[in-house]
């Protein structure tokens with residue numbers, strides 16, 4: 001991309017230092033996007049070949065009557081099948097009121113819709129704890145920038161001072177953390193049961209104890225065929241719970257097709273992360289997904305809650321759970337330490353740390 005008359009890094013830096021975000025660019029009324037947002041032809045050509053219209057979409061699972069001995073085994077089966085074949089599913093009747101979902105979306109939207117100078121106070125690039133608002137977490141590492149801004153809040157396990165959360169969405173962010181955790185923990189129990197494990201196994205392994213909330217905003221993009229909302233990646237966590245507004249854009253890879261995840265009022269999307277794929281010995285799949293640049297005037301808002309284990313006991317290594325292995329089902333992944341996991345995850349340019357593209361990573365740890 002380097003050429004005599006184009007200093008990409010200078011433009012990227014100017015954009016970053018302006019703290020205006022993609023939302024600021026979009027609101028300024030530009031009709032063409034800055035060059036550093038333009039993705040390489042191989043990415044752009046794949047946008048065109050998507051044929052998602054014929055697919056029924058990701059499975060929809062009704063969680064009502066979860067504790068009834070008649071319903072529960074059916075729900076366990078549905079979740080297991082969905083996690084094996086799609087790695088993604090949508091849940092309804094999950095116990096969170098539609099009004100609470102709307103409040104959460106509206107609060108994140110209000111954050112992103114504040115005047116630039118108000119949001120600029122929160123604009124930092126420091127991942128791993130506290131609060132970070134920035135455009136493109138991997139701005140300095142990726143090949144091309146993508147059309148989104150994000151507010152990241154590391155809820156746990158490090159104690160978070162609630163005052164750090166921007167006031168405009170503070171109450172809703174704190175409430176969403178509790179609600180999403182309740183849903184994730186009940187889904188984790190079902191996922192355990194689907195593997196024939198004790199339903200409390202994942203909780204015991206602290207799989208919901210690290211929680212990162214990411215409030216993405218995908219503003220209107222004047223040239224959606226030249227860029228992405230978020231590039232294709234898998235989530236390097238145990239489980240993800242995703243709440244989206246009614247603006248489409250999320251796509252999931254299913255076989256060779258990119259399938260649209262159509263917004264469903266009241267629905268919550270759940271997806272299997274890399275870590276769960278490994279501990280389940282490949283039974284559950286961590287699947288590639290991406291977001292198209294938004295061509296609607298209304299911003300697309302999504303609130304992602306990543307769940308991961310709390311503490312990696314120092315010398316411990318993780319791998320497929322021994323309970324799941326047998327001579328017929330030997331381990332397809334080798335165990336790895338935290339350093340190996342992190343090195344593989346964070347060594348690549350990535351799209352939205354803590355979610356990122358890490359195909360490399362799977363290749364390194366698979367023991368063929």
Ligand SMILES: O=C(O)CCC(=O)C(=O)O
Pocket residue numbers: 214216230235242244250289290291302304352355356
């Ligand atoms: O915005 C979305 O719908 C997806 C975001 C995502 O995949 C991520 O943050 O990992």
Ligand SMILES: [Fe+2]
Pocket residue numbers: 233234235289355
């Ligand atoms: Fe993701």
